[in-house]
Amino acid sequence: MTTAVPVPLGARSYDILIGDGLLDEAGSRIAPLLSRRFVVVIADATVIGAHGARLTRALDHAGIASSIIEIPPGEPSKSFASLERLCEALLDAGVERSDLVIAFGGGVIGDLTGFAASIIKRGCRFAQIPTTLLAQVDSSVGGKTAINARAGKNLVGAFHQPSLVLADVATLATLPARELRSGYAEIVKYAALGDAPFFDWLDANGGALLGGDRSAQVHAVAHSCAMKGRIVAADERETGERALLNLGHTFGHALEAAFGFSDRLTHGEAVAAGMGLAFDYSAARGYCQEGEAARLKSHLRSKGLPAGIRDIKGASEFSARALRDLMMRDKKNEGGRLTLILARKIGEAFVEKGADADAVEQFLRQQGAA
Numbered sequence: 090m091t092t093a094v095p096v097p098l099g100a101r102s103y104d105i106l107i108g109d110g111l112l113d114e115a116g117s118r119i120a121p122l123l124s125r126r127f128v129v130v131i132a133d134a135t136v137i138g139a140h141g142a143r144l145t146r147a148l149d150h151a152g153i154a155s156s157i158i159e160i161p162p163g164e165p166s167k168s169f170a171s172l173e174r175l176c177e178a179l180l181d182a183g184v185e186r187s188d189l190v191i192a193f194g195g196g197v198i199g200d201l202t203g204f205a206a207s208i209i210k211r212g213c214r215f216a217q218i219p220t221t222l223l224a225q226v227d228s229s230v231g232g233k234t235a236i237n238a239r240a241g242k243n244l245v246g247a248f249h250q251p252s253l254v255l256a257d258v259a260t261l262a263t264l265p266a267r268e269l270r271s272g273y274a275e276i277v278k279y280a281a282l283g284d285a286p287f288f289d290w291l292d293a294n295g296g297a298l299l300g301g302d303r304s305a306q307v308h309a310v311a312h313s314c315a316m317k318g319r320i321v322a323a324d325e326r327e328t329g330e331r332a333l334l335n336l337g338h339t340f341g342h343a344l345e346a347a348f349g350f351s352d353r354l355t356h357g358e359a360v361a362a363g364m365g366l367a368f369d370y371s372a373a374r375g376y377c378q379e380g381e382a383a384r385l386k387s388h389l390r391s392k393g394l395p396a397g398i399r400d401i402k403g404a405s406e407f408s409a410r411a412l413r414d415l416m417m418r419d420k421k422n423e424g425g426r427l428t429l430i431l432a433r434k435i436g437e438a439f440v441e442k443g444a445d446a447d448a449v450e451q452f453l454r455q456q457g458a459a
């Protein structure tokens with residue numbers, strides 16, 4: 090069964106299709122979008138090895154010729170150097186503006202490919218076939234594309250919406266458990282920021298989802314995409330509500346940065362810990378009840394995710410001052426003052442502008458930072 094989630098963005102509207110085994114239908118789903126029966130697929134060796142043959146076969150069946158450009162796996166591929174190589178390869182492959190290129194992989198491939206598509210011949214179309222849970226519920230939806238710069242992550246990029254997103258939960262079967270959990274943290278984020286009944290559902294079904302239950306995965310991915318799609322449609326360029334999607338990310342990014350974006354802490358783990366901190370901070374400030382924060386943290390921990398600084402090996406060595414300084418670099422800040430996403434309860438987050446950095450630093454110290 091395939092679930093379709095429309096993202097209504099006027100002329101740039103598109104569908105997110107979510108299903109179990111959808112990769113086998115990629116050709117017939119993509120064919121109607123093509124001006125000629127030719128696509129270029131961008132993927133890394135891991136994804137090509139695990140799922141490339143199925144995609145190529147599906148495209149073949151629909152009479153679509155394809156060529157594959159292979160990108161090395163990992164975050165370092167979101168660089169100027171890889172962007173240059175990818176653009177040259179796309180041009181060598183003869184990509185025209187009306188052609189469609191396919192990002193087949195996790196968020197790294199999606200962000201890099203989306204950005205390349207936004208600038209090739211001043212913008213060609215692209216489709217996302219996300220193969221990590223994080224990419225299926227988050228990075229493939231919303232049209233943010235970027236590479237990293239010396240000054241920080243995702244600082245060079247563009248808004249460029251895909252023409253189609255095809256999320257096949259069957260591809261998640263080969264994903265390492267830690268990656269699956271990391272994507273799950275973003276699912277919890279949607280529930281925590283605006284959907285209390287979904288949080289109840291996750292309490293009941295999150296374990297099955299992480300255990301590989303495909304129908305639970307389809308439900309959660311579709312639900313998450315619908316929520317992100319709705320928020321993006323209301324606020325495509327993040328001038329308001331879209332900022333709520335950063336719940337857990339201001340604290341989380343500081344932790345990720347403190348670990349040098351190494352694999353000692355994945356993005357999802359950082360977001361999980363960041364959400365725990367955001368709820369604890371909200372409780373400390375009297376915005377939300379302790380019990381709400383406790384419930385969120387116990388859910389995260391029960392799924393093997395950290396919910397605070399003390400849950401992360403080595404994190405207590407970072408000083409509260411250093412974490413605060415890292416938080417001050419957040420893109421959401423305005424006029425040198427901190428913007429935080431806080432919560433009134435599970436299912437209700439809000440934006441606090443001009444948060445008191447001294448209070449945050451003190452709070453981080455209480456939470457276990459040095």
Ligand SMILES: NC(=O)c1ccc[n+]([C@@H]2O[C@H](COP(=O)([O-])OP(=O)(O)OC[C@H]3O[C@@H](n4cnc5c(N)ncnc54)[C@H](O)[C@@H]3O)[C@@H](O)[C@H]2O)c1
Nearest residue numbers: 135162195196197198220221223224227228233260263264
């Ligand atoms: N554009 C956005 O809105 C947005 C949102 C969130 C995150 N991001 C970006 O996404 C990136 C992280 O994405 P990610 O977590 O998907 O990481 P990733 O793309 O690095 O993928 C993680 C690893 O999993 C492997 N992999 C992918 N699919 C697999 C599968 N089905 N089976 C086995 N292995 C598989 C990859 O080869 C890679 O080694 C970051 O760069 C982040 O900045 C972007």
Ligand SMILES: [Zn+2]
Nearest residue numbers: 227275356360
């Ligand atoms: Zn995130």
